[in-house]
Amino acid sequence: MIRLKQVNVNTRFDQPFGKWNNESRNSCDVNPYPPRMALFPTTLPLCNWFQHQVISKLIDIANYLGMEMYQQLQHVVIQAVAIFPYIESVVGSYPQSKLWQSISRIGIGANPALPGDLIYLREWLVQAFRNGGWAMADRSIPHVAQRRIAHWKQAEGDPVLVGTLRGRNPQQHFKWIQTTRSYYVRYSKTQPRQLQIKQVAFYLPQKLEGASAITHVADVAAISVVRRDEITTPWSTNFQSDQPMVFYRLGKIRPMPQSIKYHHGDKTSIQSPRYTTRLGLQRARLLSEIALETEAEWRLFEMLTAANIPFTIEATTVKRIDPSNPTGRARFRITRQLWVRFDGLNGYRITHRTTSSYTSTPSETLKSVQRKLEMFQSDD
Numbered sequence: 001m002i003r004l005k006q007v008n009v010n011t012r013f014d015q016p017f018g019k020w021n022n023e024s025r026n027s028c029d030v031n032p033y034p035p036r037m038a039l040f041p042t043t044l045p046l047c048n049w050f051q052h053q054v055i056s057k058l059i060d061i062a063n064y065l066g067m068e069m070y071q072q073l074q075h076v077v078i079q080a081v082a083i084f085p086y087i088e089s090v091v092g093s094y095p096q097s098k099l100w101q102s103i104s105r106i107g108i109g110a111n112p113a114l115p116g117d118l119i120y121l122r123e124w125l126v127q128a129f130r131n132g133g134w135a136m137a138d139r140s141i142p143h144v145a146q147r148r149i150a151h152w153k154q155a156e157g158d159p160v161l162v163g164t165l166r167g168r169n170p171q172q173h174f175k176w177i178q179t180t181r182s183y184y185v186r187y188s189k190t191q192p193r194q195l196q197i198k199q200v201a202f203y204l205p206q207k208l209e210g211a212s213a214i215t216h217v218a219d220v221a222a223i224s225v226v227r228r229d230e231i232t233t234p235w236s237t238n239f240q241s242d243q244p245m246v247f248y249r250l251g252k253i254r255p256m257p258q259s260i261k262y263h264h265g266d267k268t269s270i271q272s273p274r275y276t277t278r279l280g281l282q283r284a285r286l287l288s289e290i291a292l293e294t295e296a297e298w299r300l301f302e303m304l305t306a307a308n309i310p311f312t313i314e315a316t317t318v319k320r321i322d323p324s325n326p327t328g329r330a331r332f333r334i335t336r337q338l339w340v341r342f343d344g345l346n347g348y349r350i351t352h353r354t355t356s357s358y359t360s361t362p363s364e365t366l367k368s369v370q371r372k373l374e375m376f377q378s379d380d
Helices: 042-063 067-071 098-106 121-129 133-139 144-155 168-179 276-285 287-291 295-304 364-379
Strands: 012-014 019-021 080-084 106-112 159-162 182-187 199-204 213-227 244-250 254-261 272-277 312-315 330-335 339-340 347-352 353-358
Touching: 012 067, 012 287, 067 244, 098 106, 098 121, 121 199, 133 144, 144 276, 144 295, 159 182, 159 213, 159 287, 168 182, 213 287, 244 364, 254 287, 272 276, 272 287, 276 287, 287 312, 295 339, 295 364, 347 364, 353 364
Parallel strands: 080 106, 159 199
Antiparallel strands: 012 019, 159 272, 182 244, 199 213, 213 244, 213 254, 312 330, 330 339, 339 347, 347 353
16 A cells, blocks of 8 residues: 655755755745746756655665566566656646646656645545556556467467478378368377377478478367277278277468578478477477477577577477476587576576486576586586
């Protein structure tokens, strides 16, 4: 709760022709305003006073909440109001101005304020806090970074199957997929993600696209486990008729905004279905990068890249996705004996030979990796 109370202001105002301050008067309540010629020059001192008051209150809030929680409240914009010195020619006329009305309409405006005359500043604050925290949160302006992080959090929990085409006649296979809007893989009891898939992406070989790449994707409308002989295809199969298959009924199959291409640096192309997440599919540009399934892995990927630290990405065992504890399965290989992997709630696991240590943030991980690399160079 914020309690509004009378504030005694002792501010000095400068003007081109001499000095004026409220200390020189017998009583600030008699005539709290500076001379009219001093109105515009008072802007900077008044802003400095207001800034000082705001900063001191923010420090109090930070001390009360604790700095860690206070930092989570930064950069939230609800309303932006400029404070400027002004005296009404007609008392009560300012609320009719566009500067005042635009505060409630678009969240941006201006308030007049002078030492001893904070009526409209007080009224604005009372209106801002009158309806409670939830109403204030509804009026806040979400930052694009906050929306992006929320999107990443949701996308890292959506499993994606990267499907391959039949080697004998991939064009026929892809045409059947587009016509029937369906895809199937052999059911495996050891692969828990098969029944969690939200999207199916398609890896097209070089003979179809000119370059091996993941080029198309479709949302999964329904998942069922059926016998192979229940699926009608224009080709014969080597599976037994009663072989369980996971059958995906798909939505519209659409081209991806940007293909994920096979690079000669990747260890292998896709010969059998692979797994990733919607986040990995959206952000990957090379085939090896689809192993980066979580937001934490992508943060580390960007930091290592920006720091010009060379590394390779190695995919480990595919596991069931736990939304409450997303764990990365990509191993960042820095050197032959140094690698990093995101280990969920445990943080980032940094392993050098047989010794492991943990860090909690990407920046701490980067610093730790840099220190180890410097130690390696000094040993050499």
